[in-house]
Amino acid sequence: MTAAVASQSAGPRRIRWADMGPFIALAVVVLAGVMINSSFLSGTNIANVVTRSAFVAIIAVGATFVISSGGLDLSVGSMMAFVTGIMILAMNRLEPSMGGYAIVAGAGIGLVVGALCGLLNGLIVTVGKIEPFIATLGTMGIFRALITWMSDGGSIPIERSLREPYRPVYFGDVLGIPVPVILTLVVVLVGAFVLYRTKYGRRCMAAGSNADVARFSGVSVAKVRTTAFVIQGLCVAIAAICYIPRLGAATPTTGQLWELQVITAVVIGGTALRGGKARVWGTVAGALILEVIANLMVLSNMVSEYLVAAVQGVIIILAMLAHRFIK
Amino acid sequence: MTMSEALPIPGPSPVQPALPLPAMQAAGLCKAYGPITVLTDIALDIRAGEVHAIIGENGAGKSTLMKLLSGHVLPTAGHLAMAGQPVEFADAVAAEAAGVVLVHQEILLAGDLTVAENLFLGRELTRGPMVDDRAMNRRAAEILASIGAHCHPRDPVSGLPLAQRQLVQIARALLEPRKVVIFDEPTAVLANDEVAALLAVVRGLRDRGAAVLYISHRLDEVEALADRITVLRDGRMIGTWPARGLTQRDMAELMVGRKLDMLYPPRRPAASGDPLLRVQDLSVDHGAVQGSFAVRPGEVLGIGGMIGSGRTEMFEGLMGLRPATGSAVLNGTPMVHRSVGAWQAAGLVYLTEDRKGKGLLLDEPLGPNLTLQALTEVHPRLTLDRKAEGAAVAKAVADYDIRVRSVHLDAGQLSGGNQQKLLLAKVMLTDPQVVIIDEPTRGIDIGNKNQIYDFIDALVRTGKACIVISSELPELVGLSDRVLVMRGGRIVAELTGDQITEQNVVYAATSGEGHGPQGAQP
Numbered sequence: 063m064t065a066a067v068a069s070q071s072a073g074p075r076r077i078r079w080a081d082m083g084p085f086i087a088l089a090v091v092v093l094a095g096v097m098i099n100s101s102f103l104s105g106t107n108i109a110n111v112v113t114r115s116a117f118v119a120i121i122a123v124g125a126t127f128v129i130s131s132g133g134l135d136l137s138v139g140s141m142m143a144f145v146t147g148i149m150i151l152a153m154n155r156l157e158p159s160m161g162g163y164a165i166v167a168g169a170g171i172g173l174v175v176g177a178l179c180g181l182l183n184g185l186i187v188t189v190g191k192i193e194p195f196i197a198t199l200g201t202m203g204i205f206r207a208l209i210t211w212m213s214d215g216g217s218i219p220i221e222r223s224l225r226e227p228y229r230p231v232y233f234g235d236v237l238g239i240p241v242p243v244i245l246t247l248v249v250v251l252v253g254a255f256v257l258y259r260t261k262y263g264r265r266c267m268a269a270g271s272n273a274d275v276a277r278f279s280g281v282s283v284a285k286v287r288t289t290a291f292v293i294q295g296l297c298v299a300i301a302a303i304c305y306i307p308r309l310g311a312a313t314p315t316t317g318q319l320w321e322l323q324v325i326t327a328v329v330i331g332g333t334a335l336r337g338g339k340a341r342v343w344g345t346v347a348g349a350l351i352l353e354v355i356a357n358l359m360v361l362s363n364m365v366s367e368y369l370v371a372a373v374q375g376v377i378i379i380l381a382m383l384a385h386r387f388i389k
Numbered sequence: 390m391t392m393s394e395a396l397p398i399p400g401p402s403p404v405q406p407a408l409p410l411p412a413m414q415a416a417g418l419c420k421a422y423g424p425i426t427v428l429t430d431i432a433l434d435i436r437a438g439e440v441h442a443i444i445g446e447n448g449a450g451k452s453t454l455m456k457l458l459s460g461h462v463l464p465t466a467g468h469l470a471m472a473g474q475p476v477e478f479a480d481a482v483a484a485e486a487a488g489v490v491l492v493h494q495e496i497l498l499a500g501d502l503t504v505a506e507n508l509f510l511g512r513e514l515t516r517g518p519m520v521d522d523r524a525m526n527r528r529a530a531e532i533l534a535s536i537g538a539h540c541h542p543r544d545p546v547s548g549l550p551l552a553q554r555q556l557v558q559i560a561r562a563l564l565e566p567r568k569v570v571i572f573d574e575p576t577a578v579l580a581n582d583e584v585a586a587l588l589a590v591v592r593g594l595r596d597r598g599a600a601v602l603y604i605s606h607r608l609d610e611v612e613a614l615a616d617r618i619t620v621l622r623d624g625r626m627i628g629t630w631p632a633r634g635l636t637q638r639d640m641a642e643l644m645v646g647r648k649l650d651m652l653y654p655p656r657r658p659a660a661s662g663d664p665l666l667r668v669q670d671l672s673v674d675h676g677a678v679q680g681s682f683a684v685r686p687g688e689v690l691g692i693g694g695m696i697g698s699g700r701t702e703m704f705e706g707l708m709g710l711r712p713a714t715g716s717a718v719l720n721g722t723p724m725v726h727r728s729v730g731a732w733q734a735a736g737l738v739y740l741t742e743d744r745k746g747k748g749l750l751l752d753e754p755l756g757p758n759l760t761l762q763a764l765t766e767v768h769p770r771l772t773l774d775r776k777a778e779g780a781a782v783a784k785a786v787a788d789y790d791i792r793v794r795s796v797h798l799d800a801g802q803l804s805g806g807n808q809q810k811l812l813l814a815k816v817m818l819t820d821p822q823v824v825i826i827d828e829p830t831r832g833i834d835i836g837n838k839n840q841i842y843d844f845i846d847a848l849v850r851t852g853k854a855c856i857v858i859s860s861e862l863p864e865l866v867g868l869s870d871r872v873l874v875m876r877g878g879r880i881v882a883e884l885t886g887d888q889i890t891e892q893n894v895v896y897a898a899t900s901g902e903g904h905g906p907q908g909a910q911p
Contacts, residue, residue: 076696259772261764267753268761274747277710279762279815280729338752 072369082386083332084347091354098363103261109240115353116242118300122255122345124297124326127290130326130340132270133187135294136198137322140205141179142317145302147209148175150312162227172299181293184288210314219311232307242304251298254342266290323352326374330381410473412437412600413569418467420453427453428624435569440591440601440613446622446644446834451604455571459491460484488568492575496554504540505529508561530561536590550697552583553732559590570594571602576610577832580696580860584738588614598844622646627779641835652839654846655868658686658851660870666823673706678878684854689845691869692858692896699878700858701742704825708732708739720822723827736822740812748812751801756782758800758811763818786813790840814889825856830864862891872897
């Protein structure tokens with residue numbers, strides 16, 4: 063009987079169409095792009111679109127951790143602005159003594175600050191036992207107020223002498239591939255590795271899928287969720303490092319409403335908002351879909367670009383409906 | 390055993406003398422989902438003033454049959470008739486309008502609403518544009534009284550014990566007069582005294598002229614309650630018999646389709662030696678549950694008592710899943726820091742009673758479920774070891790006879806019995822010395838029960854120890870070498886040897902002075 067059972071159980075894993083959804087949707091919008099405007103597929107336009115989606119994609123990888131572990135982080139946009147501000151202030155302060163190395167030191171400080179911001183969110187949620195929605199709604203306001211206060215309502219520009227050496231981090235390329243795209247790829251690969259190939263990823267899924275089951279199996283749900291928030295903070299810091307050379311300043315509106323784009327990217331990518339299912343590559347597809355649609359609206363002149371957010375809103379609702387029907 | 394020779398040959402039911410038209414009749418009922426047939430050619434007649442029990446192993450098609458009869462699922466083929474008139478139910482609402490209602494197995498109530506609000510949810514009584522709370526509360530009180538529920542219409546449902554919630558759910562089904570009432574395992578989550586109350590409700594319904602269709606895994610209930618019994622096996626109808634002629638063993642053999650070995654393992658020699666686990670002055674939930682106990686190698690220690698007597702709380706406290714104080718020594722080692730992980734590393738595991746809510750990730754396949762509790766053991770390196778996990782799954786499937794079409798199925802798609810065996814394989818993965826199993830066979834069929842009993846027996850025969858918490862008295866009595874009975878959060882009796890009888894357990898659990906001192910020691 064042993065042999066019979068063993069042979070019977072060795073079936074192949076079925077491809078789930080629901081998992082392919084985001085990629086099919088991305089292919090559809092790209093196809094639509096080609097039909098609407100032939101210059102859509104030009105190298106410069108594609109590079110432009112992918113580069114612009116890098117920030118949301120990087121932050122959304124972190125959000126995939128938080129959401130799949132059963133949390134939610136609304137503060138990422140404000141956190142992004144806050145970390146950007148701290149980094150610029152640090153770089154400017156260090157520039158006289160360190161010169162160009164101030165960028166590296168500032169980036170390091172940014173990563174630490176990002177991780178600490180994530181830790182703060184995580185501890186409020188797990189130790190304070192406050193709903194993630196409420197906890198991060200609170201810190202969202204705090205981070206936004208801090209950047210407004212730090213910039214005195216205006217902007218925090220980076221020192222002129224740092225602009226030139228820092229420029230390649232956003233505008234540069236390696237073998238023709240823009241640096242932000244490479245950075246995104248690295249973040250996604252690391253994220254996918256951690257989520258799918260490590261014990262932490264398993265614990266993350268378990269905590270998000272059913273916290274009680276995780277607890278009864280000896281998994282520390284609080285530790286897992288806090289770690290997810292820290293990973294989110296690190297991703298925000300990486301996005302901030304890449305973002306500074308683009309505009310060269312932090313303002314009270316930096317990263318405004320990005321949290322919505324990030325959550326949209328994660329959810330249309332196939333990650334379940336209630337936790338337990340993470341789709342890192344889907345998240346990237348989601349971020350690309352949002353950016354491609356925005357790009358098409360600019361290129362086509364059919365719909366006013368003021369309506370970009372409306373179209374993205376329609377997309378998330380359609381994606382959820384499609385997901386339900388495929389199921 | 391002796392009855393089995395006299396068993397009627399499985400086949401079409403013997404023709405009964407002419408009776409008034411049955412309240413409900415099914416002929417040639419079939420249900421298939423795509424290529425998978427779950428029910429074939431079911432013929433039933435359900436009569437007013439009669440309790441008709443449907444029994445069968447898990448997966449025999451009982452629940453599907455209930456859903457077909459109550460309009461929740463549409464048949465692929467076959468006919469239904471009520472009082473001789475053909476009927477077709479488009480959905481459950483249509484069935485209810487025709488007087489057929491299904492009382493669901495799961496409790497589906499809105500916890501924050503009151504009892505009366507739940508009863509009238511979606512069909513509120515109104516006076517003009519306003520809901521008429523007074524009328525609803527009055528009507529609710531009548532219905533609740535008629536089925537012997539002790540809750541008040543204005544009580545919030547979330548504060549009620551499980552048994553009362555079940556009664557609220559039944560009251561909701563009976564709000565309007567019904568011709569056919571279908572119960573789907575109503576006692577699966579109830580303790581014995583609560584079961585008795587529920588059976589009284591069912592009898593009351595029958596005596597008032599309703600036709601009652603009753604599914605249960607508890608054959609003692611079926612024996613006590615049913616007038617006629619229909620047996621299903623593998624989606625086919627084996628036959629219908631008057632209940633009087635069937636013993637529980639006959640029913641079990643008809644369900645399984647073969648002679649059962651002895652359901653419970655033979656007696657083991659008395660356990661000796663120093664306790665493997667000794668727990669002293671455990672106090673859980675700030676003193677609500679307290680006790681001291683010990684278990685020896687080679688021993689099955691049974692924990693009896695009503696639901697709510699603190700059995701589960703005591704062991705969740707021991708595991709560090711609830712706030713608890715006290716001392717515990719496992720295999721000579723004092724356990725100061727008590728958590729699921731620390732216990733497992735020291736050689737003790739706890740298998741929860743709530744396999745769907747706390748035991749398994751229903752949306753994950755077998756592998757992640759099996760290894761969740763032993764991630765570091767199965768995957769010693771940084772990365773997950775897929776090969777080791779696959780091997781662990783294959784071994785678990787073989788060792789525990791988990792029957793699955795593919796190991797890539799999600800745990801939620803397994804039958805209850807296979808889920809329970811998967812859960813057992815999961816906690817056994819690290820080869821513990823002491824295994825605590827809370828309700829080892831709740832809601833699973835008799836074939837799987839038998840396997841789990843054999844497993845527990847084999848386990849303790851290798852010198853390990855097992856603590857079994859059970860609400861099923863025959864199971865508790867049949868498995869245990871020693872039984873501790875709990876009442877009101879305390880251990881009130883210790884039963885050994887011939888003292889272990891259903892009567893003694895019930896007596897100690899409900900009213901007796903007990904047979905041993907509080908906090909009995911071996």
